[in-house]
Amino acid sequence: MQRWIAVAPPGLEPVVARELAGHGISGHVEPGVVRFRAELADGARLAARLRTPAHLRVLVCEGRADGFEALARLVRGADWRPYLRRQTPVAVRVAGRGRLARLRDALARKVGFALRDAQRRLPPGRARGPEVEQRVFVRLDGDRAAVQLDAGGEPLHRRGWRVEAGGAPLRENLAAAVLTAAGWAGDEALVDPFCGSGTFCIEAALLALDRPPGAGRATAAWSWPAVDLPPPRPSRRASPPVPILGADRDPRVLLKARANADRARVIVDWRQLDVAEVEPPAPTGLVVANPPYGARLGARVAGVYSAFGRALAERFGGWRCAFLAPHRDLARRVHPAAERLTTFSNGGIRVGLYALDDPAAPRG
Numbered sequence: 001m002q003r004w005i006a007v008a009p010p011g012l013e014p015v016v017a018r019e020l021a022g023h024g025i026s027g028h029v030e031p032g033v034v035r036f037r038a039e040l041a042d043g044a045r046l047a048a049r050l051r052t053p054a055h056l057r058v059l060v061c062e063g064r065a066d067g068f069e070a071l072a073r074l075v076r077g078a079d080w081r082p083y084l085r086r087q088t089p090v091a092v093r094v095a096g097r098g099r100l101a102r103l104r105d106a107l108a109r110k111v112g113f114a115l116r117d118a119q120r121r122l123p124p125g126r127a128r129g130p131e132v133e134q135r136v137f138v139r140l141d142g143d144r145a146a147v148q149l150d151a152g153g154e155p156l157h158r159r160g161w162r163v164e165a166g167g168a169p170l171r172e173n174l175a176a177a178v179l180t181a182a183g184w185a186g187d188e189a190l191v192d193p194f195c196g197s198g199t200f201c202i203e204a205a206l207l208a209l210d211r212p213p214g215a216g217r218a219t220a221a222w223s224w225p226a227v228d229l230p231p232p233r234p235s236r237r238a239s240p241p242v243p244i245l246g247a248d249r250d251p252r253v254l255l256k257a258r259a260n261a262d263r264a265r266v267i268v269d270w271r272q273l274d275v276a277e278v279e280p281p282a283p284t285g286l287v288v289a290n291p292p293y294g295a296r297l298g299a300r301v302a303g304v305y306s307a308f309g310r311a312l313a314e315r316f317g318g319w320r321c322a323f324l325a326p327h328r329d330l331a332r333r334v335h336p337a338a339e340r341l342t343t344f345s346n347g348g349i350r351v352g353l354y355a356l357d358d359p360a361a362p363r364g
């Protein structure tokens with residue numbers, strides 16, 4: 001069994017743990033990470049399936065590293081056979097705390113040389129799929145180091161479908177985490193009235209169709225010698241089994257949403273509408289929204305949150321709602337009963353995730 005680290009967006013660790021539990025894995029939650037144990041092949045499959053973490057890494061080795069030589073010895077002495085071949089391209093990043101961490105660029109070069117020494121002793125050969133660059137991550141903590149290898153390769157939020165971003169796109173893994181936190185499991189309707197480039201709707205469609213979110217990119221762990229899975233077959237364009245509606249008043253962002261959905265091979269109902277005009281496509285479901293916020297938009301934003309609250313009250317009785325807001329005053333404009341589930345950082349701005357069980361309930 002290997003030791004794995006799912007890197008979670010701070011504030012959303014329990015959501016990552018919940019997603020892992022859905023795969024039958026019990027994880028240990030710590031600030032910024034969820035740790036768990038799994039066989040190598042199972043972890044490699046998870047790297048293409050997990051929707052909510054930012055990274056999934058396997059722990060290759062850990063130990064004392066109180067200087068450059070000690071760290072190089074630790075890296076050279078590790079068993080790299082399950083992960084690398086002689087010619088595998090490797091990139092190294094060093095981060096963490098302590099005296100050594102200030103020298104991270106020089107340390108990364110040192111680790112790179114040590115890895116090349118270790119690779120010279122490995123068998124040659126080629127992966128069945130594309131040869132993906134392997135990303136080694138060294139986390140320093142005082143005079144100890146943990147050497148980890150990224151199972152996704154690229155950060156997991158890069159699903160491979162985003163060609164076009166709207167003004168303020170939500171990262172794909174954050175969108176998936178909001179859906180998971182709101183309890184949306186792909187078996188009820190979904191509406192995003194501020195859909196922008198379509199992140200919530202596309203993530204929801206992938207989830208409802210049970211499509212691995214990483215199917216559109218090369219997953220690093222799939223080319224590890226001990227795993228060596230064939231690249232996934234391209235999926236056909238498909239409609240999710242439940243209505244998914246993305247609306248926005250800006251026709252330019254809807255063009256981007258369409259292009260993104262085409263690349264993700266999913267069909268979503270996109271409509272150019274103001275929030276005041278959106279109609280529910282089913283008697284119940286989830287409204288999910290990342291309405292506009294940010295200093296540059298100023299006072300106009302308050303009016304948008306109030307209009308959102310009115311639209312929910314008038315037409316979305318029987319639905320649930322999950323939405324983002326930078327502070328409580330704006331959230332209360334949607335509904336005074338909106339409860340804050342957690343806060344996290346979206347593009348450097350701290351936002352709250354609010355939930356509302358019945359948006360048409362009297363405003364008290």
Ligand SMILES: C[S@@+](CC[C@H](N)C(=O)[O-])C[C@H]1O[C@@H](n2cnc3c(N)ncnc32)[C@H](O)[C@@H]1O
Nearest residue numbers: 169170194195196197199249250274275290292
């Ligand atoms: C923060 S962005 C949403 C980003 C989106 N979640 C994504 O990932 O791309 C907010 C969106 O709300 C839209 N918007 C602003 N006011 C609106 C209104 N009154 N009715 C409908 N859409 C509106 C903007 O055009 C913008 O695309």
